[in-house]
Amino acid sequence: MNLKRLLLSLSLASLMMPLCVSAQSISPAQIQQFKFLPQAQQEALARQYGVNLDQLQGSSSSSSNGSAARQPTSVVEPLENGSAENQSENDNKLTEEEQAFAKKNNGLQPFGYELFEGKPSTFAPVTEVPVPMNYTLGPGDQIRVQLWGNENRQFALTVSRDGTIDMPERGPITVAGLSFQQARDKISKLVAEQYIGVKAAVSLGELRSMRVFVLGETRTPGSYSVSSLSTITNALYVSGGIRHTGSLRNIQLKRNGKVVHTLDLYDLLLKGDTSGDARLQAGDAIFIPAVGPRVGIDGEVYRPALYEIDGATSLQELVNLAGGMTAQAYPQITRIERTNQEFLRIIAEADLTNAAGKQARVKAGDRVTIASIADVTGQYVEITGAATRAGKFAWVPGMRVSSVIRKLDVDLLPMADTNFAAIVRTNPETRQISVLSLELKDAVNRPGSDADLVLQEKDQVLVFADNGKADVGQNSSANAQSFSRNALFEPVVKRLKTQATPQAPQQTMTISGPVRYPGEYPLPATGKVKDAIVMAGGLNDSALMLEAELARRNLDGNGVEQTRLQNIDLANALNDQVDVTLQSRDRLMVKSIPLFGATRTITVQGEVVYPGEYTFSDGETLVDVLQRAGGLTSNAFPRGVVFTREKLRVLEAQRLLEAEKRLQGDLLGVQLEGDNFGGQNAQRVDQVKGLLDDVQSSRPVGRMVIDLQAVLNNSDYQSIRLQDGDTLTVPIIPQAVSVFGEVQFPTSHLHTAGLTVDDYLDRSGGPTRQADENRVYVVKADGSVMLPEKSAWFGNRSQQLQPGDTVIMPIDVDRLNQLELWTNVSQIVYQMALGAAAVGNL
Numbered sequence: 001m002n003l004k005r006l007l008l009s010l011s012l013a014s015l016m017m018p019l020c021v022s023a024q025s026i027s028p029a030q031i032q033q034f035k036f037l038p039q040a041q042q043e044a045l046a047r048q049y050g051v052n053l054d055q056l057q058g059s060s061s062s063s064s065n066g067s068a069a070r071q072p073t074s075v076v077e078p079l080e081n082g083s084a085e086n087q088s089e090n091d092n093k094l095t096e097e098e099q100a101f102a103k104k105n106n107g108l109q110p111f112g113y114e115l116f117e118g119k120p121s122t123f124a125p126v127t128e129v130p131v132p133m134n135y136t137l138g139p140g141d142q143i144r145v146q147l148w149g150n151e152n153r154q155f156a157l158t159v160s161r162d163g164t165i166d167m168p169e170r171g172p173i174t175v176a177g178l179s180f181q182q183a184r185d186k187i188s189k190l191v192a193e194q195y196i197g198v199k200a201a202v203s204l205g206e207l208r209s210m211r212v213f214v215l216g217e218t219r220t221p222g223s224y225s226v227s228s229l230s231t232i233t234n235a236l237y238v239s240g241g242i243r244h245t246g247s248l249r250n251i252q253l254k255r256n257g258k259v260v261h262t263l264d265l266y267d268l269l270l271k272g273d274t275s276g277d278a279r280l281q282a283g284d285a286i287f288i289p290a291v292g293p294r295v296g297i298d299g300e301v302y303r304p305a306l307y308e309i310d311g312a313t314s315l316q317e318l319v320n321l322a323g324g325m326t327a328q329a330y331p332q333i334t335r336i337e338r339t340n341q342e343f344l345r346i347i348a349e350a351d352l353t354n355a356a357g358k359q360a361r362v363k364a365g366d367r368v369t370i371a372s373i374a375d376v377t378g379q380y381v382e383i384t385g386a387a388t389r390a391g392k393f394a395w396v397p398g399m400r401v402s403s404v405i406r407k408l409d410v411d412l413l414p415m416a417d418t419n420f421a422a423i424v425r426t427n428p429e430t431r432q433i434s435v436l437s438l439e440l441k442d443a444v445n446r447p448g449s450d451a452d453l454v455l456q457e458k459d460q461v462l463v464f465a466d467n468g469k470a471d472v473g474q475n476s477s478a479n480a481q482s483f484s485r486n487a488l489f490e491p492v493v494k495r496l497k498t499q500a501t502p503q504a505p506q507q508t509m510t511i512s513g514p515v516r517y518p519g520e521y522p523l524p525a526t527g528k529v530k531d532a533i534v535m536a537g538g539l540n541d542s543a544l545m546l547e548a549e550l551a552r553r554n555l556d557g558n559g560v561e562q563t564r565l566q567n568i569d570l571a572n573a574l575n576d577q578v579d580v581t582l583q584s585r586d587r588l589m590v591k592s593i594p595l596f597g598a599t600r601t602i603t604v605q606g607e608v609v610y611p612g613e614y615t616f617s618d619g620e621t622l623v624d625v626l627q628r629a630g631g632l633t634s635n636a637f638p639r640g641v642v643f644t645r646e647k648l649r650v651l652e653a654q655r656l657l658e659a660e661k662r663l664q665g666d667l668l669g670v671q672l673e674g675d676n677f678g679g680q681n682a683q684r685v686d687q688v689k690g691l692l693d694d695v696q697s698s699r700p701v702g703r704m705v706i707d708l709q710a711v712l713n714n715s716d717y718q719s720i721r722l723q724d725g726d727t728l729t730v731p732i733i734p735q736a737v738s739v740f741g742e743v744q745f746p747t748s749h750l751h752t753a754g755l756t757v758d759d760y761l762d763r764s765g766g767p768t769r770q771a772d773e774n775r776v777y778v779v780k781a782d783g784s785v786m787l788p789e790k791s792a793w794f795g796n797r798s799q800q801l802q803p804g805d806t807v808i809m810p811i812d813v814d815r816l817n818q819l820e821l822w823t824n825v826s827q828i829v830y831q832m833a834l835g836a837a838a839v840g841n842l
Contacts, residue, residue: 142158235286300371400443533573544590548591551565610628641782642728643726736748781804
């Protein structure tokens with residue numbers, strides 16, 4: 001006999017059926033069936049058939065988990081488990097469903113369903129839970145009996161299917177249907193009668209399992225095996241909880257087809273009342289019906305959510321379900337959004353401070369919003385901006401600025417501008433605002449003085465950040481931006497524009513020019529130019545004190561608005577010696593000192609006595625700067641001097657960009673033409689690509705060709721007026737002649753007297769196949785370019801070259817479909833390359 005026969009005998013009542021299989025071949029379902037038996041029966045059958053019980057349990061573990069190690073068995077576990085993949089997909093689906101549900105209800109989630117979020121992997125063994133005395137014994141329960149006195153023995157007795165336990169030396173004892181207390185008393189009495197001088201201690205061991213059903217709006221409906229001590233909530237946990245479409249207030253426990261108990265989970269969630277959590281019996285069915293009518297509540301309550309209402313519910317009862325109102329709630333205005341009989345959404349209001357409002361009935365689909373109290377409505381002043389303790393402060397009549405800002409270094413942030421602050425004042429009758437300028441430092445340092453303005457109720461003191469102090473403290477740059485004049489004045493300026501009327505024009509003005517913070521500002525209450533300048537942070541050092549320009553828009557006799565300009569002596573205006581009053585939408589422009597701080601320099605380097613960066617004044621020439629630099633050294637090569645100018649470099653860069661764009665277009669055209677030139681189209685494409693690469697790799701130099709000898713010695717030579725960024729490089733006397741372009745070996749050669757252009761070309765291996773021998777360039781050391789074939793000065797390329805000259809053999813662009821653009825581009829590239837090479841050879 002073996003374990004396989006044992007299990008089949010249990011399921012088919014044929015214990016004697018011979019089977020020749022090992023324990024490892026037994027299916028997990030059969031092992032699970034054996035495990036459902038009480039522990040005593042498992043041990044008895046194992047002894048009867050000589051089966052190792054530990055081996056059986058090990059087989060179960062390895063069969064189900066793939067491991068030889070024994071795993072703890074959950075007391076509450078579903079009989080049919082879906083795969084982890086399917087479970088994950090279901091969870092994701094439910095999550096998306098719940099998100100869509102919340103979106104449909106403006107973010108409100110149904111209350112209470114998070115209690116069952118997540119599926120527990122195991123439950124604590126029931127042996128660790130105290131067993132109540134009224135627990136009813138049944139088949140599968142284990143009773144432990146310990147004898148002491150004249151005889152010390154221990155028994156583990158399992159209630160059999162006929163409801164009895166087999167007491168050694170006593171025989172069967174019927175305990176099924178008895179409470180644990182009754183069974184304990186009965187066993188103790190029998191022991192006392194059977195054994196003389198022996199007493200018994202009776203306790204419960206392992207408890208029986210039973211099968212229940214969880215149906216309806218549960219996440220995972222089905223049949224579950226649970227402990228005999230399980231309650232309704234235990235079964236809900238193991239089934240994954242309740243869907244959002246299920247009811248929390250009408251969970252039904254059905255036994256033999258009849259509802260024997262209903263559970264309202266709100267009692268558990270809101271009151272902690274577990275009295276309704278009934279204990280289950282074998283075969284019970286827990287049915288979760290569809291959710292009942294729901295009402296949403298949000299606003300100033302502690303638990304905004306959708307609540308399921310049970311019968312007639314008042315507005316106050318709904319608020320109590322939501323945890324009550326917060327301290328910021330304004331119960332006098334409670335908005336109720338409801339669907340009327342015409343299926344239209346309407347809005348009603350209720351007052352929760354009176355009995356009628358509290359007793360108002362809510363209906364399914366209602367959405368209740370508890371309003372929040374507004375900000376403090378009176379008896380306050382407010383500080384905003386770069387203050388240590390920004391916010392509202394109690395106001396009392398007669399209080400001044402020094403009453404709320406007592407010390408500059410304590411009550412203000414280090415970045416605060418202590419020279420200027422603003423007070424935004426609201427007229428209590430018209431509700432319109434005005435702006436007062438405040439000399440903050442004087443107000444705090446001289447309490448009670450005229451600078452220490454008297455505050456009125458609801459005044460707002462704006463403390464601005466000084467950008468010059470923004471490097472002090474943490475996150476100072478971000479705070480400085482949020483406390484800037486632009487940020488704090490923006491809502492004030494908008495309010496001033498909104499409240500403007502033809503009888504009361506908008507009280508704003510604009511300041512531009514060299515002031516610290518130019519922009520649009522509230523019109524100073526005093527109307528003085530001085531106060532407007534202070535409001536803008538004061539003048540920069542580049543401001544022209546002689547005059548400022550005031551532009552004002554006035555209506556002429558025909559009602560047409562005209563601009564009138566007026567010059568103001570700024571120095572007198574700052575001293576209050578100008579009779580000018582600023583008006584609505586004035587524009588004050590502070591002029592800058594011409595060429596203020598403009599430093600123009602030229603860099604002189606190379607073979608001069610005192611090289612360096614020289615500052616020059618307006619009208620100075622290159623000769624003047626060279627004289628200041630001590631003139632040329634004895635090693636200087638004035639014929640090869642390189643003079644560059646920033647404006648020319650910008651123009652060259654623009655020419656390069658234009659050439660690159662046009663060349664890219666032509667390259668595309670050549671590629672689209674196809675092989676129409678005797679198989680040479682691919683070669684033409686490669687040549688154009690090479691030229692395009694040259695254009696893209698070229699860097700503008702900005703060189704201007706000058707004759708330095710003539711500049712220094714010829715008074716009739718045009719003077720070179722300097723510009724900012726000019727550079728003069730005087731090279732040392734060169735010894736080489738360079739050959740570039742379409743030659744076999746582009747390089748530089750040591751200058752040899754008597755050699756001509758052709759001689760140097762021969763020394764570089766001669767031209768390549770794509771060279772254009774008729775357009776040979778010779779770039780002289782001074783940067784000028786000559787064509788030997790067209791210049792009588794060269795004598796048909798037989799003219800001898802001088803040190804520092806460069807010979808260029810260009811590409812034969814006539815072979816490339818004779819595009820004139822390619823000729824021009826190649827000239828641009830070679831000229832810039834020569835300029836760069838000349839500078840590099842210095």
